[in-house]
Amino acid sequence: MMPFREFFWQVFRYGVVGATNTGIDFGVYTFLTRVVPFFETRILFANAISFTFALTWGFYWNRRWTFRRTDDSTRRYVRFFLVSLGGLGWTNLVLGFLVRQMGWYDLWAKAATIIVAFAWNFSMHRLWTFRCAPRTIEKEVKITD
Numbered sequence: 543m544m545p546f547r548e549f550f551w552q553v554f555r556y557g558v559v560g561a562t563n564t565g566i567d568f569g570v571y572t573f574l575t576r577v578v579p580f581f582e583t584r585i586l587f588a589n590a591i592s593f594t595f596a597l598t599w600g601f602y603w604n605r606r607w608t609f610r611r612t613d614d615s616t617r618r619y620v621r622f623f624l625v626s627l628g629g630l631g632w633t634n635l636v637l638g639f640l641v642r643q644m645g646w647y648d649l650w651a652k653a654a655t656i657i658v659a660f661a662w663n664f665s666m667h668r669l670w671t672f673r674c675a676p677r678t679i680e681k682e683v684k685i686t687d
Contacts, residue, residue: 568652593626605622605672
């Protein structure tokens with residue numbers, strides 16, 4: 543089991559990477575929905591594109607800094623992508639509900655999705671994507687004559 547202090551710093555690093563992801567995600571989303579006329583009414587499509595930009599950034603930094611993995615595993619990236627797709631599903635569900643059903647302003651609704659995405663993504667990345675192989679404890683056998 544990971545000591546609390548180490549866990550705390552891992553969550554902190556994840557939060558820092560997440561903050562930069564959020565900046566990228568919001569920046570691309572805002573650009574698409576406010577500058578590109580095609581996306582003015584296609585907020586979920588714009589959300590998927592901004593998510594993809596942030597996904598690539600997040601994988602690199604979470605692999606290298608947050609969870610300190612140096613392998614170049616395609617399998618790990620596929621897991622990261624699948625977990626993040628689950629996060630996208632949750633955020634699109636919440637975003638669509640808050641905007642279409644509750645009448646929220648889309649940028650406020652997108653901000654609210656951060657809580658959902660953080661909880662889902664950190665938990666799943668820690669437990670599955672960047673999980674270490676279980677340690678095996680080898681017993682030392684002493685042979686006496």
